[in-house]
Amino acid sequence: MSRHRLRPWRSAIAPAGSYWSGLVSAGSLLGAWLVAGALTGVGPVAAARPKPPAFPTAAELRTIQLATFACSRENGAEACSLARSLADPLMDNPLLPSFCKDTVWSIVQQAEPAATNSFRRRDDLDRAGELLLRRCQQPSAATTRKQEAAPRRPPAAGGGTGSSRPPGAGGS
Numbered sequence: 001m002s003r004h005r006l007r008p009w010r011s012a013i014a015p016a017g018s019y020w021s022g023l024v025s026a027g028s029l030l031g032a033w034l035v036a037g038a039l040t041g042v043g044p045v046a047a048a049r050p051k052p053p054a055f056p057t058a059a060e061l062r063t064i065q066l067a068t069f070a071c072s073r074e075n076g077a078e079a080c081s082l083a084r085s086l087a088d089p090l091m092d093n094p095l096l097p098s099f100c101k102d103t104v105w106s107i108v109q110q111a112e113p114a115a116t117n118s119f120r121r122r123d124d125l126d127r128a129g130e131l132l133l134r135r136c137q138q139p140s141a142a143t144t145r146k147q148e149a150a151p152r153r154p155p156a157a158g159g160g161t162g163s164s165r166p167p168g169a170g171g172s
Contacts, residue, residue: 052095053092053093053094055093055095055096055136055138056090056096056136058133058137060086061132061136061137062133064083064086064087064090064107064129064132065129065133066129067079067082067083067086067087068083068107068111068126068128069125069126069129070082071111071125072117072121072122072125072126073122075114075117076113077113080112080113081111083111084108087104087107087108087111088108090104090136091104099135100132100135103128103131103136104132104136106124107125107128107129107132110124110128111125
């Protein structure tokens with residue numbers, strides 16, 4: 001667009017020839033874009049924000065578990081590298097609790113081919129594979145609701161013993 005077409009629009013905001021005339025048009029366009037983005041949630045900050053990670057699905061965890069069992073059983077480079085490569089991304093997931101990451105870490109560290117496939121090595125890998133499903137699944141909505149709905153009793157006022165008798169009152 002040529003400059004003379006924009007002049008009437010700019011002159012309504014700032015006087016022509018003033019320092020602010022160029023800044024007002026660019027600033028008002030940028031400001032309008034930021035306000036519109038803030039109202040719709042698609043501003044520059046929201047657009048630059050990556051999608052938050054999700055809990056791994058039961059199928060993903062089962063795949064990692066089976067790869068861990070295969071590494072334990074076969075003691076081969078291919079099976080063990082598959083188990084490590086599938087388990088490693090779980091270490092960067094901020095939603096997973098620390099006891100889940102401890103299990104994942106043991107898989108990543110132990111899923112290496114060994115000279116002898118000892119019972120201890122197989123047992124450690126199998127145990128980590130079994131714990132993976134229990135420790136890394138997303139808590140179900142029913143479990144979370146039960147925990148939130150459970151009444152919380154305040155601590156006992158009688159010195160924390162849980163008894164209604166005063167201290168030193170005797171009894172068995």
